[in-house]
Amino acid sequence: MRPHPSPTARQWRVPARLPALKLAGAVALLALALLLDEGDPVQLGLAAVAAAALAGWAARDLVAPVRLAVDPEGVTVARGFAGRRRLPWTAVERITVDRRARLGLTSEVLEIDAGExxxxxxxxDLDADPAEVAEALREARPR
Known part of the structure; x- marks a missing residue:
């Protein structure tokens, strides 16, 4: 029997539609390259490489959709293509949200500083507002 998760255990993952959009983009890129093919193998090769990169990016989202998880012992973050890294609360120095305005748009990025x-x-990455996730992480952190 599996233990019940803690009420403060949560996880955040990529939106379900994102891998589908990336795969559709890869297919559209290849189709466009074939449609506009002028017999140039370099053009078709570049389109194939770009489509493969998009497909690989989508594969990562399908293989490892959970980017961040939290429980009373610490946080687990995505690492590499499909790996995870466990950070105990003692290793987490700061949790902040970086806001930047560029070209009339504001972007927010959740930052978890673990020293090294x-x-x-x-x-x-989170399918949620980074500021809300930061607040949930702070609430889950033992005092």
Whole structure:
């Protein structure tokens, strides 16, 4: 029998529609390259490489959709292509949200500073507002 998760255990993942959009973009890119093919193998090769990169990016979202998880013992962050790294609360120095305005748009990034490493998460990594996630992390942290 599995233990019941703690009421403060939560996780954040990429939106379900994001991998589908990336795969659709890869297919559209290849289709466009084939449609506009002028016999240039370099053009088709570049389109194939770009489509493969998009498909790989989508595969990461499907294989490891959870980017951040929290429980009373610490946080677990995505690492590499599909790995995870466990950070006990004692390793977490700061949890902040960086807001930047560019070209009339404001972006927010959740930053988890673990001393020797800095972990960054945007809205599309979390499928939530980074400020709300930061607040949930602070609430889950033991005092």
């Amino acid at each position: 490493s800095l972990h960054l998460f945007g809205r599309l």
